[in-house]
Amino acid sequence: MIFFFTHLHVSSSRSPDDDNPDEYDLIVILLRYSTRQNHDESERSIFRICRANKSDGAPATRLEVCGENLAFVILFPSSTSSDNDYMCVFNWKTGTPKAVRG
Numbered sequence: 001m002i003f004f005f006t007h008l009h010v011s012s013s014r015s016p017d018d019d020n021p022d023e024y025d026l027i028v029i030l031l032r033y034s035t036r037q038n039h040d041e042s043e044r045s046i047f048r049i050c051r052a053n054k055s056d057g058a059p060a061t062r063l064e065v066c067g068e069n070l071a072f073v074i075l076f077p078s079s080t081s082s083d084n085d086y087m088c089v090f091n092w093k094t095g096t097p098k099a100v101r102g
Contacts, residue, residue, distance in 0.1 A: 010070065010092075012049070012061050022054050026061075026074060030092060044095040050074065050086050068093050 010030060017023045026049045030039040038045035049072055052059060057078030064071040070092040076084045089099040 010063055010065065012063065012072075014052075015048075017051075023051055024054065026050050026052055026059065028063075028070070028072065028090075042093050042095070047090070047095040049088060052076070052084070056084050065092065069098065 010028060013027050013029060014024045015027050017025065027046055028049055030042045030045045031037060032039045052074075056076040060075045060077055062073040068091050070090045072086075072088050072090070074086040079085075087099075087101045088097055090097055
């Protein structure tokens with residue numbers, strides 16, 4: 001999933017866990033929109049949002065950016081429990097979590 005915000009290009013991806021093939025990390029990649037290079041205002045251009053199980057199915061994700069805040073909502077529609085759903089707010093410039101639920 002890819003989102004564009006003025007000068008910020010945000011994309012989410014699943015990164016497999018080499019030690020446990022049943023799990024993966026959901027990561028965010030921050031790039032400068034004009035160059036598609038790592039965003040120079042961000043201390044880390046790639047950071048981990050959460051770990052998920054393949055058995056929960058493909059996640060539905062929603063991203064919103066407001067100033068330095070990056071809000072990320074992850075839902076697992078095919079999961080039998082909403083306990084795996086996740087919401088967090090990060091400072092996209094530092095990668096520091098501000099609020100996490102899940």
